[in-house]
Amino acid sequence: MNQALQIRSALASEQLPVPCQAWFQTLITQQPPQQRTLPALVAAAKARLLASDLTASGLFDTTSPPPVFPREVVSSSPASVQETCLAHDVVAQVVDLENVSQSRWQQVQALEAIERGEQKRGREIIRVLAGGDAGNDGEAGDETDTGNGNADGRPVARASATGGTSDANATHRLVLQDAAGQTLFALELTRIYRIGIGRLRIGEKLLLKKGTVVARGTLLLEPASVRFLGGQVEPLNKAWVEGRLARLRSEAQAAGQRE
Structure with a gap:
């Protein structure tokens, strides 16, 4: 061979x-x-x-492309499909991420901490290298801490980058993109500690397992339904951080003026 x-x-x-x-x-x-x-x-x-964009031209063979999202759930009216399940595993990349349980100002503070290279672990502020401190499989280096995980290797809940409160009860909404460029919303049905601003990078690859529920155009994520493969697409991550920070600041300022 x-x-x-x-x-x-x-x-x-x-x-x-x-x-x-x-x-x-x-x-x-x-x-x-x-x-x-x-x-x-x-x-x-x-x-x-x-580290590659899954939608990059010439990455995959056009005669045998990787599995993608079912067409019926990414159609012009995905909400018309009340509930279905993925019929096969799909590898997708993260193109957007939001903590819907945080205010706009809290999200601004979290992104500013990442932009400065600061993140919190418990009560300790740690510095990370520009572009993220890469760990195994390209995953963010601040994900795990030897001796501080659960018995199954899953990292325990940590303080957020915005003020020392645990994100154990946070809910995140993601936008995931497959190799064909199709996108789907994804929502945490059960808290997954690997998902979080500063932990999950834009362009990171996720394996969505066969049987994952899709309800009205939204993937419902549970720990057993997703595997984190790691990685990051640096241009996408940089553009997302800069663009999202600007949008959040604008929205937060507008909300403050209305008050």
Whole structure:
């Protein structure tokens, strides 16, 4: 088996979408000869894929694209489908995120803390590197803290970036995009601690499992229905932070003037 096929098999085993053959060949040729061992190539492929926009031209083979959202739930009137379930796993990327349980000013403060490179862990303010302190699989480095997780490895609830109160009861709404460019709203049906401003990055890849409920055009997320694959698309994340911060400030100021 050649290296491209071996890398392809390794990505598929981790339930990642598999790019086209040309993508693998380019990846291999761009690596220095001393780094063309299979483990190094698999790691490089995974990192590059998780940092890629799923909708990028030429990423996937047009004859065998990855599974996407069912057409009936992303149609012009998705609310007409009262309830259905995903018939297969779908890998999607985060393109928008909002904590709907916070006020506009609280959201502004959270994003400003991220912009400054500050986030809170308990009562301690920590600094993160520009672009996020990457942990395993491209996930945000502030997600876990050795010795402070639950027995199943899930991180415990932490203080938010805005003032030391736990986000255990927060509710987040996401916009997720599949490889075909289709988007769906997603809402936490049950609190998922991995979802949060500063923890979940724009462009991060999520595996939405077969059987995930879609009610009136909205994916209902529970811990068992989603797997976080990691990653971040830096241009998308930067544009989102800057654009959302400006919108939130404007909305918060307008609300304050009305009061």
